[in-house]
Amino acid sequence: xxxxxxxxxLSAMEFVDITPQVQDVVTDSAVSDGVCIIYNPHTTAGLTIxxxxxxxVCSDLMGVFRQIIPRNYPYRHQEGxxxxxxxxxxxxxxxxxxxxxxxxxxGTWQRIFFCEYDGxxxxxxxxxxxxx
Amino acid sequence: xxxxxxxxxLSAMEFVDITPQVQDVVTDSAVSDGVCIIYNPHTTAGLTIxxxxxxxVCSDLMGVFRQIIPRNYPYRHQEGxxxxxxxxxxxxxxxxxxxxxxxxxxGTWQRIFFCEYDGxxxxxxxxxxxxx
Amino acid sequence: xxxxxxxxxLSAMEFVDITPQVQDVVTDSAVSDGVCIIYNPHTTAGLTIxxxxxxxVCSDLMGVFRQIIPRNYPYRHQEGxxxxxxxxxxxxxxxxxxxxxxxxxxGTWQRIFFCEYDGxxxxxxxxxxxxx
Numbered sequence: 249x250x251x252x253x254x255x256x257x258l259s260a261m262e263f264v265d266i267t268p269q270v271q272d273v274v275t276d277s278a279v280s281d282g283v284c285i286i287y288n289p290h291t292t293a294g295l296t297i298x299x300x301x302x303x304x305v306c307s308d309l310m311g312v313f314r315q316i317i318p319r320n321y322p323y324r325h326q327e328g329x330x331x332x333x334x335x336x337x338x339x340x341x342x343x344x345x346x347x348x349x350x351x352x353x354x355g356t357w358q359r360i361f362f363c364e365y366d367g368x369x370x371x372x373x374x375x376x377x378x379x380x
Numbered sequence: 381x382x383x384x385x386x387x388x389x390l391s392a393m394e395f396v397d398i399t400p401q402v403q404d405v406v407t408d409s410a411v412s413d414g415v416c417i418i419y420n421p422h423t424t425a426g427l428t429i430x431x432x433x434x435x436x437v438c439s440d441l442m443g444v445f446r447q448i449i450p451r452n453y454p455y456r457h458q459e460g461x462x463x464x465x466x467x468x469x470x471x472x473x474x475x476x477x478x479x480x481x482x483x484x485x486x487g488t489w490q491r492i493f494f495c496e497y498d499g500x501x502x503x504x505x506x507x508x509x510x511x512x
Numbered sequence: 513x514x515x516x517x518x519x520x521x522l523s524a525m526e527f528v529d530i531t532p533q534v535q536d537v538v539t540d541s542a543v544s545d546g547v548c549i550i551y552n553p554h555t556t557a558g559l560t561i562x563x564x565x566x567x568x569v570c571s572d573l574m575g576v577f578r579q580i581i582p583r584n585y586p587y588r589h590q591e592g593x594x595x596x597x598x599x600x601x602x603x604x605x606x607x608x609x610x611x612x613x614x615x616x617x618x619g620t621w622q623r624i625f626f627c628e629y630d631g632x633x634x635x636x637x638x639x640x641x642x643x644x
Contacts, residue, residue, distance in 0.1 A: 296472075296473075297423075298423050304455075304458070305465050309466055312449060312462070344474050
């Protein structure tokens, strides 16, 4: 079971909560127990799992990313988005979530976020569910 | 095969070597070949694999995290633990280790660490073993 | 299906594109659909997926790593390579790539890189393919 989820980001930097779409995919799969792998095929975006209850958390994460990755470093990549590539590497290209009784086994405060670092853009993520 | 491991952290920031508990789970599963996924359901904690032979390595990792994540940034999240959330995103929410002949395929110096960024607290991690 | 890939790095810090070797492993496995997990057993190296079309991207990633991880912090680990251990934790110990119709499902610009942070050295990475 595999597929993709399309999304459209609206800002240069934005964390999009994709938990509902991922849970829908798990529900549709009818897999009771296993793992769900979510994969980001873009090089200026990432995936992270963090607190979703207070939107200020994601806003702070984006603020710190901007703070710690230098803007004025003598970057050689001419597209001007090297900080976005660095954020992608720091965040990672996939997340793996366990499935139990047909539900994503997220912690109480956890949500799955698509991390846009070079938007706005049309993006997609890939997913695969492995029963087990 | 899935389950959880409870742990109690004792400091605000602490890397706990959970390799023995994870190896026990693998041994108990009687799975000879496959993968073990360890998942952290908390938003101010993480999981990393790094050197365990010299405890100074983990102490240095914690020191650098404190150094690079600003304390005095104008954080909007009012709980005051935004640096801990940032460390969680930088570390990642899960680790995947290969299993061969019933053993975790760690490198010579590698150990699996639970990374407490907002302790002390009672924590738990989830695990799943996929044969294959 | 599991195995290892040997490689030799030539610099203190170097990102090596291992995509061809990983695709060969997938092809040889004859697995049409599943996931490929690549695991790094070293504590001063990592794995990342990022842009491979312009080599300046990896050069910029290495530059930013050097910039943000302090060199002159009062590190306690006496081997002098604590920045390398920190880069390993920030990058992560494994990557997971989906396989469809016998091919790695990488994005248009994505390549898989072994990240050497304490070379030059002889290194190896482990892989496992899970059909599904």
